[in-house]
Structures are given as structure tokens and as C-alpha cells.
Amino acid sequence: xxxxxxxxxxxxxxxxxxxxxxxxxxxxxxxxxxxxxxxxxxxxxxxxxxxxxxxxxxxxxxxxxxxxxxxxxxxxxxxxxxxxxxxxxxxxxxxxxxxxxxxxxxxxxxxxxxxxxxxxxxxxxxxxxxxxxxxxxxxxxxxxxxxxxxxxxxxxxxxxxxxxxxxxxxxxxxxxxxxxxxxxxxxxxxxxxxxxxxxxxxxxxxxxxxxxxxxxxxxxxxxxxxxxxxxxxxxxxxxxxxxxxxxxxxxxxxxxxxxxx
Amino acid sequence: xxxxxxxxxxxxxxxxxxxxxxxxxxxxxxxxxxxxxxxxxxxxxxxxxxxxxxxxxxxxxxxxxxxxxxxxxxxxxxxxxxxxxxxxxxxxxxxxxxxxxxxxxxxxxxxxxxxxxxxxxxxxxxxxxxxxxxxxxxxxxxxxxxxxxxxxxxxxxxxxxxxxxxxxxxxxxxxxxxxxxxxxxxxxxxxxxxxxxxxxxxxxxxxxxxxxxxxxxxxxxxxxxxxxxxxxxxxxxxxxxxxxxxxxxxxxxxxxxxxxxxxxxxxxxxxxxxxxxxxxxxxxxxxxxxxxxxxxxxxxxxxxxxxxxxxxxxxxxxxxxxxxxxxxxxxxxxxxxxxxxxxxxxxxxxxxxxxxxxxxxxxxxxxxxxxxxxxxxxxxxxxxxxxxxxxxxxxxxxxxxxxxxxxxxxxxxxxxxxxxxxxxxxxxxxxxxxxxxxxxxxxxxxx
Numbered sequence: 001x002x003x004x005x006x007x008x009x010x011x012x013x014x015x016x017x018x019x020x021x022x023x024x025x026x027x028x029x030x031x032x033x034x035x036x037x038x039x040x041x042x043x044x045x046x047x048x049x050x051x052x053x054x055x056x057x058x059x060x061x062x063x064x065x066x067x068x069x070x071x072x073x074x075x076x077x078x079x080x081x082x083x084x085x086x087x088x089x090x091x092x093x094x095x096x097x098x099x100x101x102x103x104x105x106x107x108x109x110x111x112x113x114x115x116x117x118x119x120x121x122x123x124x125x126x127x128x129x130x131x132x133x134x135x136x137x138x139x140x141x142x143x144x145x146x147x148x149x150x151x152x153x154x155x156x157x158x159x160x161x162x163x164x165x166x167x168x169x170x171x172x173x174x175x176x177x178x179x180x181x182x183x184x185x186x187x188x189x190x191x192x193x194x195x196x197x198x199x200x201x202x203x204x205x206x207x208x209x210x211x212x213x214x215x216x217x218x219x220x221x222x223x224x225x226x227x228x229x230x231x232x233x234x235x236x237x238x239x240x241x242x243x244x245x246x247x248x249x250x251x252x253x254x255x256x257x258x259x260x261x
Numbered sequence: 262x263x264x265x266x267x268x269x270x271x272x273x274x275x276x277x278x279x280x281x282x283x284x285x286x287x288x289x290x291x292x293x294x295x296x297x298x299x300x301x302x303x304x305x306x307x308x309x310x311x312x313x314x315x316x317x318x319x320x321x322x323x324x325x326x327x328x329x330x331x332x333x334x335x336x337x338x339x340x341x342x343x344x345x346x347x348x349x350x351x352x353x354x355x356x357x358x359x360x361x362x363x364x365x366x367x368x369x370x371x372x373x374x375x376x377x378x379x380x381x382x383x384x385x386x387x388x389x390x391x392x393x394x395x396x397x398x399x400x401x402x403x404x405x406x407x408x409x410x411x412x413x414x415x416x417x418x419x420x421x422x423x424x425x426x427x428x429x430x431x432x433x434x435x436x437x438x439x440x441x442x443x444x445x446x447x448x449x450x451x452x453x454x455x456x457x458x459x460x461x462x463x464x465x466x467x468x469x470x471x472x473x474x475x476x477x478x479x480x481x482x483x484x485x486x487x488x489x490x491x492x493x494x495x496x497x498x499x500x501x502x503x504x505x506x507x508x509x510x511x512x513x514x515x516x517x518x519x520x521x522x523x524x525x526x527x528x529x530x531x532x533x534x535x536x537x538x539x540x541x542x543x544x545x546x547x548x549x550x551x552x553x554x555x556x557x558x559x560x561x562x563x564x565x566x567x568x569x570x571x572x573x574x575x576x577x578x579x580x581x582x583x584x585x586x587x588x589x590x591x592x593x594x595x596x597x598x599x600x601x602x603x604x605x606x607x608x609x610x611x612x613x614x615x616x617x618x619x620x621x622x623x624x625x626x627x628x629x630x631x632x633x634x635x636x637x638x639x640x641x642x643x644x645x646x647x648x649x650x651x652x653x654x655x656x657x658x659x660x661x662x663x664x665x666x667x668x669x670x671x672x673x674x675x676x677x678x679x680x681x682x683x684x685x686x687x688x689x690x691x692x693x694x695x696x697x698x699x700x701x702x703x704x705x706x707x708x
Contacts, residue, residue, distance in 0.1 A: 053659055074667075075659060075662035075663055076665050079662065079665035084663070087660065087663075091660045093660070093661070095679060095680070095682065096681075100674075105665050108664075108665045108670060109665050112665070163664060167665065
């Protein structure tokens with residue numbers, strides 16, 4: 001049976017400012033979820049909190065992954081358990097090549113499992129990397145470049161998906177992976193993610209503003225976040241509805257339900 | 262008004278005397294010219310006060326805590342051998358080969374090998390004392406006469422008077438040597454050593470050279486008073502790598518200066534890892550038109566280490582180019598100072614001088630000072646500087662941790678990456694790897 005990521009009544013503050021105000025969500029392996037919502041609604045806060053970013057303080061609630069409370073785990077331990085986030089704004093790591101970085105990441109996993117591990121042999125690593133790069137239609141010269149240094153927006157996002165492909169997570173969060181991509185790059189990135197979803201039985205949480213990525217990677221579930229809460233969940237049609245009508249109807253529905261605005 | 266007791270520790274001189282100079286010269290049966298030069302330097306030394314924090318170049322460098330009772334006693338060899346030096350440092354520079362190896366333990370030459378290919382080309386790679394006896398004209402012409410002179414400073418004069426051991430590397434006119442030369446100063450016991458390096462490349466000569474200063478960490482203070490002189494003739498080309506990995510009991514005071522002739526090139530890379538306190542003056546003089554000089558450094562103090570690197574890029578002729586890139590990482594309560602000056606003499610038109618010092622701080626208690634300076638007396642020049650100091654970027658560390666790297670490994674990758682632009686300038690792969698290993702040791706707190 002696959003693992004599940006379970007978010008229970010999650011409250012999160014940044015610099016004592018409450019951002020998430022009671023989020024509930026379950027993502028299982030093999031499922032594709034889309035999380036939509038306007039800017040500032042708390043989507044990226046949720047993503048960063050799931051990975052354990054130190055600036056995000058959990059004030060209430062729980063995050064359970066594969067039966068383990070993540071509160072007690074460092075960011076790297078969460079990663080090694082099979083949680084992954086594709087960053088909205090991947091950082092530049094000067095002087096560290098893509099290949100060097102990926103090999104370190106793989107070796108960190110092998111060493112965590114077996115402290116005596118010598119890490120992945122270079123030929124096996126090269127083959128793995130080239131296979132995954134081919135899948136993502138990436139030029140292999142990419143491997144020798146410094147991570148995200150001078151990368152175009154599309155290259156950065158592709159590099160994120162490459163990492164996902166190499167690390168083979170059980171649950172992946174894609175934080176606005178579609179933003180800043182032209183239509184070709186979007187297709188490659190989305191198709192790559194979809195292939196991984198199928199081949200790895202990976203669960204995915206796609207965070208996005210836009211419907212268009214969902215044309216390439218079809219979610220079974222769509223959730224809408226407003227002001228730190230998931231206010232509506234439904235099937236794929238919800239995203240289409242949103243594309244057409246915007247968020248106002250949800251805000252009105254919220255107010256109509258008597259919440260104080 | 263309350264009176265406050267102040268601990269009035271002075272900037273004390275080491276307990277050395279003219280008699281030590283005479284005894285040293287006598288013991289080694291040195292030629293008269295050398296003995297005279299040493300004694301003249303001693304007079305020079307005695308005429309100068311010890312530098313204090315009132316002197317601008319020493320303003321941030323307070324060495325009053327040195328215990329000269331141990332650090333000021335000349336260290337004599339005590340049976341140390343070549344095998345005492347860690348094997349990693351003795352390794353050949355290019356796979357199985359190198360042009361030559363000259364190793365000193367304490368003040369004694371313990372190993373000398375020179376490849377036949379170098380000897381056949383007239384390359385001299387020997388200890389300075391032998392050079393002074395066998396090649397007096399060369400030695401007398403260059404030894405502390407026009408790169409570092411005794412007048413340069415108190416410690417330069419002290420080295421001139423009392424150098425205990427040294428390297429002489431000479432490449433004749435037009436000889437281009439592909440095999441690198443390698444030398445090591447290693448100490449096994451506390452005390453004072455005064456090492457000297459004299460490199461002379463005649464016109465059109467070319468060589469790569471690595472020198473290492475290292476020791477284990479010992480209980481009592483030690484001092485190293487060093488002078489490095491690099492003399493690069495017209496059209497000559499030197500790549501010089503200098504690694505310092507003293508134990509944490511060593512105080513280094515050194516003057517290092519290069520002079521570059523017309524169209525000559527110097528690529529000078531230094532790695533500073535060890536020492537309790539390091540005060541190093543590093544200077545390039547671009548004397549000849551069209552000459553080029555590059556100075557690069559990686560430095561990584563931790564614990565209570567203090568490193569003060571004082572650089573000067575002198576443009577003494579037109580169409581000269583200098584380029585300085587220093588990168589430092591600081592841990593714990595360590596401190597670094599970099600002060601850099603670019604000077605352009607009147608008439609040094611079309612010169613291009615650049616300097617950048619970048620530091621990354623890994624602790625709230627560490628401190629890095631960066632003091633760039635320009636003194637431009639020519640009007641058609643381009644001289645610029647850049648410096649930046651910041652904490653290690655938590656976002657980078659977080660990013661790497663989201664990929665499963667434990668914090669220490671994430672930090673190591675960030676630090677490695679930070680140093681890469683300088684490490685990439687080191688022409689020997691195993692030296693690059695060794696520096697990376699030093700960095701790893703520092704990060705894991707095994708210094």
C-alpha cells in the first residue's frame with residue numbers, strides 16, 4: 001500500500017503573522033491533486049511548511065507522512081522519506097554542478113540507509129542521469145553547469161523536474177512549476193511530471209494559479225485555497241469553473257456562510 | 262574618578278640577538294658576503310621598533326598574546342625525517358611525476374630530488390644555503406635586494422638576518438619547464454623558524470611551483486617569520502601555489518613580493534588554513550610594460566584563528582593588468598582582515614587593476630573586515646574593487662536539505678561552491694582535492 005501525506009488542521013505563522021488557518025488535506029501515492037488560489041492565499045506557505053522551512057512556524061495541527069509526524073523531522077529527513085518539493089524560485093548554487101549536486105543527493109540517501117555505503121558508482125550515476133535527462137529532453141551539457149546559475153526560467157524548472165526524476169519521491173509538491181514557462185517548456189515539464197507519476201506511483205500536489213498546466217497533467221482532485229484555508233474541493237471541473245468565474249463566487253459564498261471579512 | 266588597572270602588555274620582540282646571527286652563520290660556514298648581509302640586516306632590524314596597533318598596516322593585528330619564551334627560540338633540527346611529513350603532502354603533483362621535491366623538517370633539508378629533465382635544462386632547485394655557496398653571484402644578486410628588502414619591515418629585516426632555511430628555484434633564460442617543482446616547510450616542535458623562498462625566472466622562462474607550510478598543532482606557541490621573493494623576468498611565466506596549514510599554535514609573520522618584467526606573467530594562488538595568527542603581506546609589482554599578475558586566495562579560519570592578508574598590486578608601467586580574487590569562509594570566533602591596495606604610478610597608463618574580496622560567515626561570533634584601497638597617479642587607467650561579506654545563505658542550505666543532504670553536507674556543498682572560482686585556478690588536481698579535504702575537515706570541526 002502506498003504512503004499518504006495527511007495535513008490536519010494546520011495553522012502556520014510567519015514572523016508571528018498567521019498565514020495558514022486550519023488546512024486539511026490528504027494526498028495519497030498515485031493521486032494527483034491541484035491546489036489553486038489567488039496570490040497570498042497561503043499556497044507557497046503550505047509547500048514550504050511541508051518541507052520544514054525554518055521561517056514557517058507551526059502553531060497548531062499536524063503533518064503526517066507515511067504514519068510519521070513530520071514535526072520531529074529535519075528537512076533532509078523528510079526528503080529521504082520520499083517527500084519532494086519543486087521550488088517556485090529555485091536558488092542558484094554557485095560553483096556546484098548539476099551532476100555533482102545530484103550525486104551528493106543520491107549518496108546522502110544511500111548513506112542514510114547504510115552508513116558504510118560508498119555511494120553510487122560513477123558509471124551507474126552517469127547512466128541514470130543521462131536517462132533522466134533524455135526523458136526531459138535536456139541537453140546532457142546541462143550536467144556540467146553550475147546549478148541554476150545563468151539558467152533560463154524554463155531551464156530552472158526543468159532542473160527541478162530532473163531532480164525529482166532522479167530522487168524518485170513518493171509524494172511531490174510542485175510549487176508553481178508552470179509559472180514563467182512558455183508553452184513548449186510547460187509541455188515538457190508537465191509531461192515529465194506525468195510520466196514520473198505513472199512510473200513511480202507518485203502522489204503529486206500541483207500548486208498553481210492557472211488552469212493551463214492541468215491540460216497536460218490531469219488532476220483527480222482540485223482544491224481552492226482562500227485566506228489560509230481550503231474552502232472548496234472537487235473534481236477537475238472545479239478548475240475549469242474557476243478559470244471562467246474567478247474567485248469572487250467563492251468569496252461571496254464564504255461571506256454568505258457568515259464568516260467575518 | 263575611578264582608576265582602572267590596565268594590563269600593560271607591550272608589543273614585545275622575540276629574545277634574539279646579534280650573537281644568534283653570528284652563531285647561525287658560523288655554524289653553517291656561510292660565505293662572508295652572506296654573513297655581512299645578515300649582520301647588516303640585523304642592524305636594520307634593531308633600528309626599527311616592533312610594529313604596534315598604532316601602525317596602519319597592523320592596526321587590526323594584535324599579536325601581544327604570543328609567548329616568545331617558546332615562539333622566539335630558534336628551532337634546531339632534532340632528527341625529524343622526510344617520512345614525518347604527512348604522505349598526502351609528499352605525493353607527486355602530476356600523477357606519478359614532478360619536477361622536483363625539496364622538503365625541510367624544522368630547519369633542516371631532509372629530502373631533495375630533481376628530475377633529470379630539469380637539471381638538463383639548467384634549472385636549479387636547491388636549498389638556499391647551498392645556493393649561496395654554489396651560485397654566489399645569483400644569490401647575491403637577488404637575495405633580499407629587489408623584491409623584499411630588509412627595510413620593508415621589522416619581520417622582513419629579521420628574516421634577512423636570521424633565515425634558518427630556504428628554497429632557491431632558478432630557471433634559466435628561455436627554458437620552459439612542464440614538470441612542476443614542489444617544496445615543503447614542516448615543523449615538528451615548538452620554536453621559531455624563519456623560512457625563505459627565492460624564485461628567479463630569467464627572461465622567457467616558465468615553471469609551475471607549489472610550496473607548502475605545515476605542521477601538526479602543538480601545545481606551545483611557535484613563530485614562522487617568512488619571506489617569499491618571486492622574480493619574474495621579461496616574458497617569463499610563473500604559476501605559484503602557496504598552501505599554509507600550520508598547526509593552531511603558529512604565529513606567522515611574512516612578507517611576500519613578486520616583481521614581474523615586461524610581458525611577464527604571474528599567477529599566484531594561496532590557500533590559508535592554519536595558524537593561530539597570520540599576518541602576511543603579499544605584493545605584486547608589475548614593473549614591465551604589458552605584464553600581468555593575478556593573485557587568488559582561499560582562506561578559512563575557525564576556532565580563534567586570526568588571519569590578516571595585506572595585499573598590494575603595484576602598476577609601475579603602462580599596459581599592465583592585475584586581478585585579485587580572495588575568498589574567505591569564517592567559522593566560530595575566527596577573524597579575518599583583508600586590506601588591499603592598487604597603486605598606479607604616474608605614467609602607468611592603460612593599466613587595468615581589479616580586486617575583489619568575498620567572505621562568507623558561518624557564525625555570529627566570527628568577523629571579517631575588508632578594506633579596499635586605490636592610489637592612482639596615472640589618469641588613463643581602469644581600477645576597480647568589489648567586496649562583499651555575508652552570512653552563509655540559509656535559503657541555499659534549505660534548498661539542498663530538501664534534496665536529502667544533511668545540514669553539514671549542504672553547508673559543505675555551499676562552501677565548496679563558494680571556493681570553486683579560486684580552486685579552479687589551481688593547476689594541480691590533487692592539490693585542489695587536498696584543499697577540499699581541508700575545507701571538509703574545517704566544516705566538520707576536526708581542525
